[in-house]
Amino acid sequence: MITVVGIGADGWDGLPPASRHAIATAEVLMGGARQLALVPEAPPLEAPPLDGPATGDRRPAGGGRVAGVERVVWPSPLVPALPGLLEAHRARRVCVLASGDPMFHGIGTTLVRLLGADAVRVLPHPSSVSLACARLGWALDSVAVVSLVGRPAALVVPHLHPGRRVLVLGGAAAEVAALVGDARVTVLEQLGGPAERVHHDVAAADPLHVLAVECADGGFPLVPGLPDDAYEHDGQLTKREVRAVVLALLAPRPGELLWDVGAGSGSIAVEWSRAHPACRAIAVERDPVRAGRIARNAHALGVPGVRVVLGESPAVLDFEPPDAVFVGGGLTADGVVERCLAALRPGGRLVANAVTVESEAVLARWHAALGGSLTRLSVSRDTPVGGFTGWRPQMPVTVWALTKEDQ
DSSP: EEEEEEEOOGGGGGGHHHHHHHTHHHHHHHEEEEHTSSOOOSSSOOOOOOOOOHHHOOOOOOOOOOOOOOEOOOSSHHHHHHHHHHHHHHSSOOOEEEESSSSSSHHHHHHHHHEEEEEEEEOOOOOOEEEEHHHHHGGGOOEEEETTTOOOOOOGGGGGGTEEEEEEEEHHHHHHHSSSOOOEEEHHHHSSSSSOOOEEEEHHHHHHEEEEEEEOSOOOSSSSSOOGGGGGSSOOOOOHHHHHHHHHHOOOOOEEEEESSTTTTTTHHHHHTTOOOOEEEEEEOOOOHHHHHHHHHHHHTOOTTEEEEESSSTOOOSSSSSSSEEOOOOOTTTTHHHHHHHHTTTTTTEEEESEEEHHHHHHHHHHHHOOOEEEEEEOOOEEEEEEEEEEEOOOOOEEEEEEEGGO
């Protein structure tokens, strides 16, 4: 049994009895250098807590102080080293220190994933999010929380909507401030500790901080079909009306993976990823200029996790099996549809667009062989005609949609 103790900036003095007892009776104390420095070299041993329901039968056996406790500073990178580190101390009483609540973007979740819930006992401390909301008078249940610890700052972009409140954990304060535009940014430093400070000077932010963002105007809508001018493109862009239909047919769900084959400007991969933070996408594009454009679009629209793969399909289509596939380009290349169908998970969705007679013929053959649905979309947009307004038709798009269960 490993015990994970959440500790705040107030250190040892802010810990409840159960957490102090777990630390004082450990044989091995693991954590970051900052967390370990918050614990006295010889922490006083207090009587075991009597609050059985709080710790239950997960309390480590024994209870006396262990002489010469070993302190282990986390290696970097941590996650690859964890299994070997834990195995090396398997027979000893291990206590892990974590910042705040270990189960909120913390090491507790990693340990449970590796060892199972029955092997990990968690003693949480108030998280930095709870402390920030308490200082600001914000309702915790109405605040968006974005962790930028080891992640790109662009992840904050999808949360920027008028009147919304966002708490940002980690990341470079100046970089975040540049992304949020006219939003009001509050810096909350060293929450819960003797050096706690709340101010608005982003340039002077302490490394241990939380940023509170009160959004002004701006932001993009949540539904698919972003304006075409939201994207950098060279004309190879699935237009917004068609994009909205395609996304509805692809039907993204949290945690699912999309292959966007012949991605062009990457608009389908981007809007799939914007549907939920857990949605993932791989955008495949053979043109290096367009591949670079996809990456820039993904970053600008807040989904920098879109993976861009440069190469020819179907040769490069050797990834994790997808839950959905969109074929926007390369439909007439031999083997593309076959490879996508073979890789698709059971119940997965395949959607393909055709704008030429040749690619439309390909869809007609596949529809005759496998079924699914064919839809033809014709969109006209308003255009000036002298002093009046007329209609300018866009190229019609034929859409084939198939669920793998339909075969």
